[in-house]
Each structure stands twice: as structure tokens, then as C-alpha cells.
Amino acid sequence: MKKRPENSVCLDLMVDYLEQLMKEDTYAADIAKLTFSLTSCEKGMTLQIIGFNDKLNLLLTVIMDHINTFESRVSKEKFNAIKELTKKNYFNTFTKASKLVRDLRLSLLQDCYIGAQMRHSIIDSIDLEALTSFSKAFKSKLYIQGLVQGNISKSDALEVFKISSAISDNMTSIPKETCCMEIPKxxxxxxxxxxxxxxxxxxxxxxxxxxxxxxxxxxxxxxxxxxxxxxxxxxxxxxxxxxxxxxxxxxxxxxxxxxxxxxxxxxxxxxxxxxxxxxxxxxxxxxxxxxxxxxxxxxxxxxxxxxxxxxxxxxxxxxxxxxxxxxxxxxxxxxxxxxxxxxxxxxxxxxxxxxxxxxxxxxxxxxxxxxxxxxxxxxxxxxxxxxxxxxxxxxxxxxxxxxxxxxxxxxxxxxxxxxxxxxxxxxxxxxxx
Known part of the structure; x- marks a missing residue:
């Protein structure tokens, strides 16, 4: 779904919005020394949870519930605030020469690459309706990869995958992969x-x-x-x-x-x-x-x-x-x-x-x-x-x-x-x- 620039921006907005929502509802996880991060990346959304294994599933369930019910949790006022922050993050990224030189290189080398500069140029056109439409479409066809490692049994690890995959009834096959362009001699x-x-x-x-x-x-x-x-x-x-x-x-x-x-x-x-x-x-x-x-x-x-x-x-x-x-x-x-x-x-x-x-x-x-x-x-x-x-x-x-x-x-x-x-x-x- 990230081939279109608008989808890349919507995913960034969705992740930024979810992070703000979960800060309000996962305070108990901090007390229990559980940490998590939710990030937008080239291939989709990455969730990482670190902490004691007996509490991981509880936190994962809360996070997956937020993702699953995302559309019902959003408001126009909060969306506009998140949008301004995301826009500024884009700006702060491509105005650094070190980031811009990387974006230029990958914009040419990868058959599909949406850099911060392009995302910044179109974010103003994304409204709340576009975000919620994207969220529904994103969750309707997921390809999930996972890794559970540490002091955890096989049955508990399988339960983690079960909780994660419950977000969608329609898992997709392996999505098309990005290609690298050949530089001429x-x-x-x-x-x-x-x-x-x-x-x-x-x-x-x-x-x-x-x-x-x-x-x-x-x-x-x-x-x-x-x-x-x-x-x-x-x-x-x-x-x-x-x-x-x-x-x-x-x-x-x-x-x-x-x-x-x-x-x-x-x-x-x-x-x-x-x-x-x-x-x-x-x-x-x-x-x-x-x-x-x-x-x-x-x-x-x-x-x-x-x-x-x-x-x-x-x-x-x-x-x-x-x-x-x-x-x-x-x-x-x-x-x-x-x-x-x-x-x-x-x-x-x-x-x-x-x-x-x-x-x-x-x-x-x-x-x-x-x-x-x-x-x-x-x-x-x-x-x-x-x-x-x-x-x-x-x-x-x-x-x-x-x-x-x-x-x-x-x-x-x-x-x-x-x-x-x-x-x-x-x-x-x-x-x-």
C-alpha cells in the first residue's frame, strides 16, 4: 500500500497518532518496566515490545486494540495537531543535508522511494477522512512478520502471533518487493x-x-x-x-x-x-x-x-x-x-x-x-x-x-x-x- 506517496504520509500520520493515544493508556506498562515503540518504515509499520515476558501479552493486547479501533478514537482537532507535528518532522529531516543526500540517492536507486521532501509537499492535502480510509484499507489486507526472542515458551510465543494476527481476517500473500535500479557504466x-x-x-x-x-x-x-x-x-x-x-x-x-x-x-x-x-x-x-x-x-x-x-x-x-x-x-x-x-x-x-x-x-x-x-x-x-x-x-x-x-x-x-x-x-x- 505504500507505493503511492499519499499512503506513506497516511501511515506516518497513523503511527504518530497511535503513539499519542497509547501514551495516555499505557502508563501502567511504564510502571511494570515494559517499553514499546511503534514506527513507520519503508515496508510498513513496526511494533517492538521489550520487558518481562509475563506482562508482554497484556501490553500487546492493549496496543492491538488501539490499532484495531483506530478510526473510532480519532478527532479532527487532535488530527490537525498531529499533522502539524508530522509536517515539522518531515521539514526537520530533509533540511539536514545528511538526510537529503540519502533521500536523493535512494530516490534514484529504488524503484519506489518516498522521501521526506515529497511527503512534506503533499501532507497538507491529507485530511481526516483520507487517514481513516487508509487505516481501514491498511488493516483489511495485512502481511505480518514477527520475531519473539528471550525467556519465553513456544506456546506463549505462538500466543503473541495469535494476538497480532487477530487484527485482520484477510492476510495477504507476500507483497511485491522493492527493486534497485542499475546505474549505467x-x-x-x-x-x-x-x-x-x-x-x-x-x-x-x-x-x-x-x-x-x-x-x-x-x-x-x-x-x-x-x-x-x-x-x-x-x-x-x-x-x-x-x-x-x-x-x-x-x-x-x-x-x-x-x-x-x-x-x-x-x-x-x-x-x-x-x-x-x-x-x-x-x-x-x-x-x-x-x-x-x-x-x-x-x-x-x-x-x-x-x-x-x-x-x-x-x-x-x-x-x-x-x-x-x-x-x-x-x-x-x-x-x-x-x-x-x-x-x-x-x-x-x-x-x-x-x-x-x-x-x-x-x-x-x-x-x-x-x-x-x-x-x-x-x-x-x-x-x-x-x-x-x-x-x-x-x-x-x-x-x-x-x-x-x-x-x-x-x-x-x-x-x-x-x-x-x-x-x-x-x-x-x-x-x-
């Missing part, structure tokens, strides 16, 4: 100005796409990220001092693997083009100094570190729960992933030659590189915050307006929506073997 850039005229933060995210992965490739990319982690920080942050927030990370977008390098700088210190150039220079230096001359002894040390990491047991129940829940929501269901990846490292399934080749393929070889540079530019000269008309900015409908520079403009995407129609979607990939 070569380089494309997306550039947008930051929203706030008082913010000089510039974010450059260079994303290098590999393609659909498997367990072995995922293990290779995790190893690569570990090898990159210290050099990217040492060179781009410590030595070149481009900014305090500098990192590289493995991205798994619906089973499609890629490497991201992100630098947060200040536009009045370093221009966006300079920062982008330094990222590229770093990747060449990284290969020449860290990868090309790496010997078997050094590589074995990295493998040893990865094996130790994969064999380290979860310290807390929450860590174990989060790891298992990640497998469930991704629908990979590979609960022994760490054990299997450790085995790949131990049995020399990941080689030094593999590492050298993947770095050349991903970053250096112009015939294989698939690069997307997403850039959010801060202001050169800051406007003092006290002189801003915050209410005007809050109520303005902010569209995605991409910037096209006069130089190298053939690299830049002019219209995100149109460009996306020219891309091919990868098939849904589950990294489970």
Missing part, C-alpha cells in the same frame, strides 16, 4: 542546493555500484570496507581535513551491492567540486598504497580480523534480536550468516587476487566503473538564523530542483524522475547463498 552526478540559507554544510556521496550479490561477494565487500575504513578517515579527514564527518560503507540495496564514500565539508571552506576530486584521488591512492602492493601476510591479518569479528557472539539479547530481525525483514532468512561468512574466510574462498580485482573494477577501470555522485551544496555565505522566516520555509512546498553547472554539465542529471525512467531495474535479489 560511467559516471552520473546529481546536485542540489541545501534547503536552509543558514546552512553551509556540503555533503558529497559517491556511490559505486557492483550489482546483485551473493554470500561470497558480500563477504568480499565487507573485507574491502574494513581495509578502507582507516585510510579513508586518515587521508580525507585527518590529513586533508575536508570535514569531521567522513566515512566509507558497504551498501546493500535490495541485494545489489555497492560502496559509498561520503564527505561532509563546509562550502565556504572547500567547494563541492574540490571535495569530489579529492574522493577520486583518495581511491587511486588507496589502490596504489594499500592494495596493489599488499602481500599474503598482510592479507592474512585482515582475514584473521574478519574471522574474529564474525565469530564474536552477540553480547546482549537486543543485539541477537536485531541481527535476526534484519534477516526477517530482508526476507533473506539466513540466520547463520556470520558463521557461513567466517567459513568463507577460513577456507580461502576470498583471495588477495579477488580483493585487488574488485578495487580496480569498482573504482579505477573506466570500462567497468558505475558511479553515482550525489551532492547537496551548502551556502557560501551564511544568513543569520534569527533573520530567517522559519514559518515561511516550513509551509513552502519544496521540490527536488537539481542544479546543472556550466562545466561538465553532460555528467549531471537534469530531471531525476525522467532519468529514472531510462534505467533498468535489477531483479529482486536475496543474499542467502
Amino acid at each position: 560511467g559516471e552520473k552526478r546529481m546536485r542540489m542546493k541545501g534547503v536552509l540559507p543558514s546552512d553551509n554544510n556540503t555533503f558529497v556521496t559517491n556511490y559505486y555500484q557492483y550489482g546483485p550479490g551473493d554470500l561470497k561477494m558480500h563477504a568480499l565487500f565487507e573485507l574491502l570496507c574494513m581495509v578502507m575504513d582507516e585510510p579513508v578517515f586518515d587521508i580525507l579527514r585527518t590529513k586533508e581535513q575536508l570535514g569531521y564527518f567522513v566515512f566509507s560503507v558497504l551498501r546493500n540495496t535490495q541485494g545489489v551491492l555497492g560502496i559509498e564514500v561520503t564527505v561532509n565539508s563546509q562550502e565556504n571552506k572547500y567547494k563541492v567540486d574540490f571535495v569530489e576530486e579529492r574522493i577520486e584521488a583518495f581511491l587511486k591512492e588507496f589502490y596504489n598504497k594499500e592494495i596493489s602492493d599488499m602481500d599474503d601476510l598482510k592479507f592474512a591479518e585482515y582475514l584473521k580480523t574478519m574471522i574474529k569479528k564474525k565469530k564474536t557472539a552477540d553480547v546482549t539479547l537486543e543485539e541477537e534480536m536485531n541481527r535476526n530481525w534484519k534477516e526477517i525483514i530482508s526476507r533473506d532468512y539466513l540466520f547463520e550468516r556470520n558463521k557461513l561468512q567466517a567459513s568463507l574466510y577460513e577456507n580461502n574462498q576470498i583471495t588477495l587476487s579477488d580483493l585487488k580485482e574488485i578495487v580496480k573494477q569498482m573504482f579505477l577501470d573506466v570500462s567497468t566503473v558505475k558511479k553515482l555522485s550525489v551532492q547537496v551544496i551548502g551556502v557560501d555565505k551564511k544568513i543569520e538564523e534569527e533573520s530567517l522566516d522559519e514559518l515561511s520555509l516550513l509551509n513552502k512546498k519544496h521540490a527536488i530542483e537539481l542544479q546543472i553547472p556550466s562545466q561538465n554539465n553532460e555528467l549531471f542529471i537534469q530531471n531525476l524522475s525522467y532519468y529514472k525512467t531510462t534505467l533498468i531495474a535489477y531483479p529482486v535479489t536475496h543474499i542467502s547463498k
Whole structure:
């Protein structure tokens, strides 16, 4: 149901409204040291309850009753108040350059992605009737995934699922999954100005796409990220001092693997083009100094570190729960992933030659590189915050307006929506073997 932007906004409003309602009716749960969270996410609504097992079902029953009778509990006055808070949350999200650069990246990469900026632009059109209609439709056709973990018997765990599923008589089959778009070989850039005229933060995210992965490739990319982690920080942050927030990370977008390098700088210190150039220079230096001359002894040390990491047991129940829940929501269901990846490292399934080749393929070889540079530019000269008309900015409908520079403009995407129609979607990939 979340394919339409209006549905995404309605789900956010429903979750925000339910949270307010339940704060009034779950005070006893706080006294009993039970905690819960209800959140809206890309795939739907997530409910998490933590506490002593003998009281969990009581709290779950109260929460499910609120969801089940939601339409009868709402009022226009409270709806308008919740709507204003949700609208402000959207605004506070996309006005942060770090969030905006992520939204832009995913708006292009995912075949369906509704960012905070788009949600903010349509929330004023959502009324109470639209919310209650959505709520009924949402509950009429549910697909429920669950996980119960801890000091609880099988029969009590089954009772949890029974209470949760009683909300709907019509469970749906597995919903259509989101796909990742293929980035063409070569380089494309997306550039947008930051929203706030008082913010000089510039974010450059260079994303290098590999393609659909498997367990072995995922293990290779995790190893690569570990090898990159210290050099990217040492060179781009410590030595070149481009900014305090500098990192590289493995991205798994619906089973499609890629490497991201992100630098947060200040536009009045370093221009966006300079920062982008330094990222590229770093990747060449990284290969020449860290990868090309790496010997078997050094590589074995990295493998040893990865094996130790994969064999380290979860310290807390929450860590174990989060790891298992990640497998469930991704629908990979590979609960022994760490054990299997450790085995790949131990049995020399990941080689030094593999590492050298993947770095050349991903970053250096112009015939294989698939690069997307997403850039959010801060202001050169800051406007003092006290002189801003915050209410005007809050109520303005902010569209995605991409910037096209006069130089190298053939690299830049002019219209995100149109460009996306020219891309091919990868098939849904589950990294489970």
C-alpha cells in the first residue's frame, strides 16, 4: 500500500497518532518496566515490545486494540495537531543535508522511494477522512512478520502471533518487493542546493555500484570496507581535513551491492567540486598504497580480523534480536550468516587476487566503473538564523530542483524522475547463498 506517496504520509500520520493515544493508556506498562515503540518504515509499520515476558501479552493486547479501533478514537482537532507535528518532522529531516543526500540517492536507486521532501509537499492535502480510509484499507489486507526472542515458551510465543494476527481476517500473500535500479557504466552526478540559507554544510556521496550479490561477494565487500575504513578517515579527514564527518560503507540495496564514500565539508571552506576530486584521488591512492602492493601476510591479518569479528557472539539479547530481525525483514532468512561468512574466510574462498580485482573494477577501470555522485551544496555565505522566516520555509512546498553547472554539465542529471525512467531495474535479489 505504500507505493503511492499519499499512503506513506497516511501511515506516518497513523503511527504518530497511535503513539499519542497509547501514551495516555499505557502508563501502567511504564510502571511494570515494559517499553514499546511503534514506527513507520519503508515496508510498513513496526511494533517492538521489550520487558518481562509475563506482562508482554497484556501490553500487546492493549496496543492491538488501539490499532484495531483506530478510526473510532480519532478527532479532527487532535488530527490537525498531529499533522502539524508530522509536517515539522518531515521539514526537520530533509533540511539536514545528511538526510537529503540519502533521500536523493535512494530516490534514484529504488524503484519506489518516498522521501521526506515529497511527503512534506503533499501532507497538507491529507485530511481526516483520507487517514481513516487508509487505516481501514491498511488493516483489511495485512502481511505480518514477527520475531519473539528471550525467556519465553513456544506456546506463549505462538500466543503473541495469535494476538497480532487477530487484527485482520484477510492476510495477504507476500507483497511485491522493492527493486534497485542499475546505474549505467560511467559516471552520473546529481546536485542540489541545501534547503536552509543558514546552512553551509556540503555533503558529497559517491556511490559505486557492483550489482546483485551473493554470500561470497558480500563477504568480499565487507573485507574491502574494513581495509578502507582507516585510510579513508586518515587521508580525507585527518590529513586533508575536508570535514569531521567522513566515512566509507558497504551498501546493500535490495541485494545489489555497492560502496559509498561520503564527505561532509563546509562550502565556504572547500567547494563541492574540490571535495569530489579529492574522493577520486583518495581511491587511486588507496589502490596504489594499500592494495596493489599488499602481500599474503598482510592479507592474512585482515582475514584473521574478519574471522574474529564474525565469530564474536552477540553480547546482549537486543543485539541477537536485531541481527535476526534484519534477516526477517530482508526476507533473506539466513540466520547463520556470520558463521557461513567466517567459513568463507577460513577456507580461502576470498583471495588477495579477488580483493585487488574488485578495487580496480569498482573504482579505477573506466570500462567497468558505475558511479553515482550525489551532492547537496551548502551556502557560501551564511544568513543569520534569527533573520530567517522559519514559518515561511516550513509551509513552502519544496521540490527536488537539481542544479546543472556550466562545466561538465553532460555528467549531471537534469530531471531525476525522467532519468529514472531510462534505467533498468535489477531483479529482486536475496543474499542467502
